[in-house]
Amino acid sequence: MSFISLLWVLLLGSLLGLELIGKVPPTLHTPLMSGANAISGITMLAALTLIVKAEGNVPLLIIGSVSLGFALFNVVGGFFVTDRMLAMFSRKPSNKK
């Protein structure tokens, strides 16, 4: 990929992000923040790339592995905790009886 096309990708991605969230009810601010936060753990892909390309360089493998751990901590924890929050909204009082 040339640098210029990567810049296009950056630009279009930012515009998409700006458009996606228009009106959010305050109820959803915390879950939305937490969900978006989980997505930002996508750096796990960079960590994976690093490990695959390390070619036996042990310090690099370790750095990649630690980085992958941090990213997955963010991703897995983030999605679970968001789900926990959202599960409370969907629970109807009627099906408790």
Place this chain on the structure above:
Amino acid sequence: MNLPVIIKFVIDLLAVLLLALGIKGLSKVKSARDANRLAAFAMSLSVVGLLSYYLGTSGIAIQSWIWIIIGSIIGSLFGAILAKKVPMTSMPETVALFNGCGGMSSLLVALGVAIFPISSSAENFDFFKSLINEVSISVSIFVGAITFTGSIVAMAKLQGWLSTPGWTQSKFRHFVNIVFAVASLIAFFDLINGNTSSIWLLVIVSSLLGIGVTLPIGGADMPVVISLLNSYSGIAAAAAGFVVDSQLLIVAGAMVGAAGLILTQVMCKGMNRSLVSVLFGGSLSAQSTASSGSGEYTNITSCSVEECALTLEAANKVIIVPGYGLAVAQAQHTLREVTKKLEQNGIEVVYAIHPVAGRMPGHMNVLLAEADVPYEQLKEMDVVNPDFPATDVVLVLGANDVVNPQAKNDSSSPLYGMPVLDVQEARTVFVIKRGMNAGYSGIKNDLFDLPNTSMVFGDAKKVLNDLIGELKDLGVGEK
């Protein structure tokens, strides 16, 4: 284009589409839960895409697999355990911690690439490309480090492990932060010039900058900061995408960065604060110590739980104003018991939710939903404010600043202009509170002095339990 490249391209495209749909869906109550799962699915899809691409092209060494598995298992396990165990009340600091780790991950990737250049980028070396590489590495380190230390400080402050040191409220802090910023800029250019050792300087000063910027910010503004740092971690991810040449990372990172920025803006609006004043204004309580010295309470009426129960029994319409104090006392379930009794007696009960009730916008809704309060009974501020004059009883539970009439009446008050709930318009107001301590802002609450306000002193949970007993004695909720 060979097959692995095409497959990866298709999977990446699909993942971006699903992630975008996920973020979009998360902003609607109905679709939010499915959207969250969709985003999670998209993330795992992207991992499959990446791994299959390398399997189909260069192959993945056994050694790499081992380190991949070690890192994934440890990270996922801790993440899952924390997510399951953490109480709903400490949600904001949890999000901060997760966010900080995302930033740390981007930082480490960039650091790894900088110290041990990846072989593929070295083989077709050209000046322009290596410049881009160094810029994106520096950005990734800079933003990643700020996200990490900033989030950790935010978490520590919300947990109460860190208080706001006095010197951070003076003008001196701007000087310190400017020094850090300039130093990181120097390290940045030094690094681009090919001086690899300055990378450590960059790591250190940008970490310090993250601390220096977050430390002076008061607890009430912390949610905005976390949201902003969340946006940063997206930017850090996008920068890491440039480092390893991944379009998917760039798109997803940019999306989160931009969406986080919008969300930050929305939150600021809800609190009537501008982003600039949150970041550079210091904490509200520090500004107000001068002006609130004048405020002594003169006309406090305290009353017993029994009186409160009697008034509630005679009411037709009751509005509950929950605040963070309720959450701290874990009293949301007890509160639900009380309101159930009132409803059984035909009393109309609604909950007035201030946009920043709790510690984070939407936090209180989550806590009340946990206690099975029907969603329809949660009313937002603008909807509920016109109802107060026609309300018999308002119960304020652990809320303070959000019901302070000063925000409307007193232009010298630091709270002036903040949207508040007009509880004083109701016939009777009961404030359940542990003592006369001020709220987050540290400002005297004029509401407590009003003749129609009565204070019920005690822990929210205990008072509510007593209230249940008194209501039972009165025969409320038995029919």
